[in-house]
Amino acid sequence: MVYRVFLPAITLGLAVGYFGCPIAARAQATGASTTTKHFDRKELPQYDAFIRTLFDSSLLSGQSWPLLTALCKEVGHRLTGSEGAAKAVLLTRKQMLGMGYDSVWLQPVQVPVWKRGAPEQAKLMVTSPGMGRIKKEDQIDLAVLALGGSVATPMEGIRAEVIEVSSLEELKNLPNAQVKGKIVFINQKMDARYINTFESYSHCASIRVQGAVEAAQKGALAVLVRSLTLSIDSFPHTGMMVYRDSIPRIPAAAVSTIHADYMHVQRLLGKKIEVHLQLNCSNHPDTLSYNVVGQITGSLYPDRYLTLGGHLDSWDVGEGAHDDGAGCVHSMEAARLLMVCGYKPRHSIRTILYMNEENGMRGAREYARLARVNQESHLASIESDRGGFSPREFHVEADSQRIELLQPMLGPLMDYGIHRIRKGGSGADVAQMRDQCALLMGFVPESQRYFDYHHAHTDVLESVNRRELELGSAALATLLFLLDQE
Amino acid sequence: MVYRVFLPAITLGLAVGYFGCPIAARAQATGASTTTKHFDRKELPQYDAFIRTLFDSSLLSGQSWPLLTALCKEVGHRLTGSEGAAKAVLLTRKQMLGMGYDSVWLQPVQVPVWKRGAPEQAKLMVTSPGMGRIKKEDQIDLAVLALGGSVATPMEGIRAEVIEVSSLEELKNLPNAQVKGKIVFINQKMDARYINTFESYSHCASIRVQGAVEAAQKGALAVLVRSLTLSIDSFPHTGMMVYRDSIPRIPAAAVSTIHADYMHVQRLLGKKIEVHLQLNCSNHPDTLSYNVVGQITGSLYPDRYLTLGGHLDSWDVGEGAHDDGAGCVHSMEAARLLMVCGYKPRHSIRTILYMNEENGMRGAREYARLARVNQESHLASIESDRGGFSPREFHVEADSQRIELLQPMLGPLMDYGIHRIRKGGSGADVAQMRDQCALLMGFVPESQRYFDYHHAHTDVLESVNRRELELGSAALATLLFLLDQE
Numbered sequence: 001m002v003y004r005v006f007l008p009a010i011t012l013g014l015a016v017g018y019f020g021c022p023i024a025a026r027a028q029a030t031g032a033s034t035t036t037k038h039f040d041r042k043e044l045p046q047y048d049a050f051i052r053t054l055f056d057s058s059l060l061s062g063q064s065w066p067l068l069t070a071l072c073k074e075v076g077h078r079l080t081g082s083e084g085a086a087k088a089v090l091l092t093r094k095q096m097l098g099m100g101y102d103s104v105w106l107q108p109v110q111v112p113v114w115k116r117g118a119p120e121q122a123k124l125m126v127t128s129p130g131m132g133r134i135k136k137e138d139q140i141d142l143a144v145l146a147l148g149g150s151v152a153t154p155m156e157g158i159r160a161e162v163i164e165v166s167s168l169e170e171l172k173n174l175p176n177a178q179v180k181g182k183i184v185f186i187n188q189k190m191d192a193r194y195i196n197t198f199e200s201y202s203h204c205a206s207i208r209v210q211g212a213v214e215a216a217q218k219g220a221l222a223v224l225v226r227s228l229t230l231s232i233d234s235f236p237h238t239g240m241m242v243y244r245d246s247i248p249r250i251p252a253a254a255v256s257t258i259h260a261d262y263m264h265v266q267r268l269l270g271k272k273i274e275v276h277l278q279l280n281c282s283n284h285p286d287t288l289s290y291n292v293v294g295q296i297t298g299s300l301y302p303d304r305y306l307t308l309g310g311h312l313d314s315w316d317v318g319e320g321a322h323d324d325g326a327g328c329v330h331s332m333e334a335a336r337l338l339m340v341c342g343y344k345p346r347h348s349i350r351t352i353l354y355m356n357e358e359n360g361m362r363g364a365r366e367y368a369r370l371a372r373v374n375q376e377s378h379l380a381s382i383e384s385d386r387g388g389f390s391p392r393e394f395h396v397e398a399d400s401q402r403i404e405l406l407q408p409m410l411g412p413l414m415d416y417g418i419h420r421i422r423k424g425g426s427g428a429d430v431a432q433m434r435d436q437c438a439l440l441m442g443f444v445p446e447s448q449r450y451f452d453y454h455h456a457h458t459d460v461l462e463s464v465n466r467r468e469l470e471l472g473s474a475a476l477a478t479l480l481f482l483l484d485q486e
Numbered sequence: 487m488v489y490r491v492f493l494p495a496i497t498l499g500l501a502v503g504y505f506g507c508p509i510a511a512r513a514q515a516t517g518a519s520t521t522t523k524h525f526d527r528k529e530l531p532q533y534d535a536f537i538r539t540l541f542d543s544s545l546l547s548g549q550s551w552p553l554l555t556a557l558c559k560e561v562g563h564r565l566t567g568s569e570g571a572a573k574a575v576l577l578t579r580k581q582m583l584g585m586g587y588d589s590v591w592l593q594p595v596q597v598p599v600w601k602r603g604a605p606e607q608a609k610l611m612v613t614s615p616g617m618g619r620i621k622k623e624d625q626i627d628l629a630v631l632a633l634g635g636s637v638a639t640p641m642e643g644i645r646a647e648v649i650e651v652s653s654l655e656e657l658k659n660l661p662n663a664q665v666k667g668k669i670v671f672i673n674q675k676m677d678a679r680y681i682n683t684f685e686s687y688s689h690c691a692s693i694r695v696q697g698a699v700e701a702a703q704k705g706a707l708a709v710l711v712r713s714l715t716l717s718i719d720s721f722p723h724t725g726m727m728v729y730r731d732s733i734p735r736i737p738a739a740a741v742s743t744i745h746a747d748y749m750h751v752q753r754l755l756g757k758k759i760e761v762h763l764q765l766n767c768s769n770h771p772d773t774l775s776y777n778v779v780g781q782i783t784g785s786l787y788p789d790r791y792l793t794l795g796g797h798l799d800s801w802d803v804g805e806g807a808h809d810d811g812a813g814c815v816h817s818m819e820a821a822r823l824l825m826v827c828g829y830k831p832r833h834s835i836r837t838i839l840y841m842n843e844e845n846g847m848r849g850a851r852e853y854a855r856l857a858r859v860n861q862e863s864h865l866a867s868i869e870s871d872r873g874g875f876s877p878r879e880f881h882v883e884a885d886s887q888r889i890e891l892l893q894p895m896l897g898p899l900m901d902y903g904i905h906r907i908r909k910g911g912s913g914a915d916v917a918q919m920r921d922q923c924a925l926l927m928g929f930v931p932e933s934q935r936y937f938d939y940h941h942a943h944t945d946v947l948e949s950v951n952r953r954e955l956e957l958g959s960a961a962l963a964t965l966l967f968l969l970d971q972e
Binding site: 056193195231392416417419420446448449465466467468471 | 902951
């Protein structure tokens, strides 16, 4: 292999005090031990060689796949507060203890507990106007999942006529009388035209998050939302929803896209549709859970932190393989790759597996709170929560000037499929550090398949491609390495 | 949506005579009908808008998925000369006749016929040295596929001891006496370190193509090669192999990676391994088949051609979904998108579905021969034969200067995931036009998953992601559109 020479020196302008100061001189100035391996000026051409080593190591003998296999198959799904989440804390702590971190610890955090209870039931009944009694052949079982945080229906369920709307806007404009006593079905499709599917998602997610509030305000008894996926299939996709204090709490569930289309067609045919919906979910008192944190202590600046994390909790279906088992594995494996390839970071590198991203963000808030209390200085907070697909971009929440200063990193990354570093959302967990960290970054892999699996039974190990996952781990190790040169 | 203004004018330098000449002026000079819609200078900002329209159309109402579904599920696999291939010719001709091409025709071509015959049998027998008779528990059925073009074994099969080598080089260096009378097992792994898996493939493919020649030269009775995939699984991957006239033709088959690893471990344990191999394949006289060609006749330069094609034949396992159903669909759908979006090309655009790429290249050779005989002028020959994954790059076989002139195209393509236009292999079919066309291009999608499916039972419709396929069709429509501005 031919290694390109990587020049000019990476001066990312992250640490104002050290900006532009040659690495070797800095090491001397701070009196760092000469036995610690650092790249000095003479070694700059080796940056590319070291990045090659990180990728080779990940692709030839990486642990991404075994780590994710254990999380998916030994633990499985792991909703905050569940037995699965507790197991995941123990498993990943044990995995990290075996990797050579300088320290691994649990960060206690009180988390909400929501339980799905017995499986949902939803029966759809279709009648032609004036045709009287419903025959058996006019009934089908809808594939639904209660939304996270939803209240249950009464034990006997709720049976009501369904009124369909294609957006929250349309719902808001309906007269209350048309909605009162009905089940509102919000059938808004994710817009397929966005090239990055996360944009489609963010333009449509409010139907799931706000649907119950808007429907209840009009007197609806329950709400069904079309699953947030671009795939037309039989899997409902759950996810977080909210209530508002002054507004009645009505049950809320997602329905598969195939069934959403079916209901839509029945209405186009002039049929009357009713649904009998039974949800058995329940909210419980907060309980104790943990963030899992590992640290490689920096040789030069032990009190300055580069963090990379994903969230350990998942929804309670599938195995949370892409969301966010992949992000947890990326984070652990990126640190492990740096260690196993003999790299001694200058700054402290932390792997953070956040608890409760899906329905509360309590873990990330607690991490941020402690960082504030302990007056920790964070150089960069990086998140991987967009699945285990092939690397494509890094998103940065920072001002344009700072983003410009990061562009030299593209040189070494381009050959590994990372083609852009640009302004964009970082991630829900690191966003909690917004006031304390000037550089929030998000890993952005190829997005086309993500919402086929997101929050659904399909998000299992088998939906992850081993090499794509391994490339992500190496790309993130490279990002940590490059940021650490500052 | 906001459309960026696309400036400066695209002057790709393809057509020397017209280089740098504004489009409107050219139209005037050639006296083209004013009713034909062309982009003139005032319309340049609309380039981006039109590209957006191509992508929107592909993602919202494209035919990529139905076209591929029909090819995979109504026809299935379609080895050259087989009933499947004949059906595929009829199906795609019918599909193209319904799309609005100015003409669709079949290009007759004599093709080779090779038949797999009854399924292969391979029994592996493992014995510890000095342990005598083989017990039943020491036998397993190996997952093998005869390589394309292989001769059969004698009816009763070949039973022989297996000698393992890790490369052709190692085989060449063995004394003939060690190889004579044995079955050679070439267990070279594809190198996982290449980021683009096609590089791994091209560095390893000679074990499959040349293995039988090298083994026979040393007196081997048959050859088994490790399947060319980076995945460790139970699916053998077939593909083309060759014989050399002066050297005995010995049977050749691919073995799954799981079984290759198993045999390797048995040898490490000091066991003796034998294989009883039975292949039932046969070569037959050439038969008549066809390339399928569709043409949208150019409004300004009807005698100058932009071609885009994939190959219609596949191996005789799976459904040839990625290889190369996807490329056929890309080619038809790109042309259809241009038509349905109201674009009247200036040059003639041809969709070519080549027959016999996999084991003979006869279709592409015949197309090239006729183009030469008819003195057709080809501006660009584009190929899609790397699967239906997310678009990433275009590869160009041309000199550096010409590649430089193509770079302005990246502006409009960047937002759709195409990040590079660079020197690289175009494709086996368009390479037949090398002497007659100065611009050969290949579509390069994300490569990580391709060899999980390549030439194996797993290459079925379900291994294709609908959106990824649709993005490829739109990217190729965009490439045709941009090249047509020259």
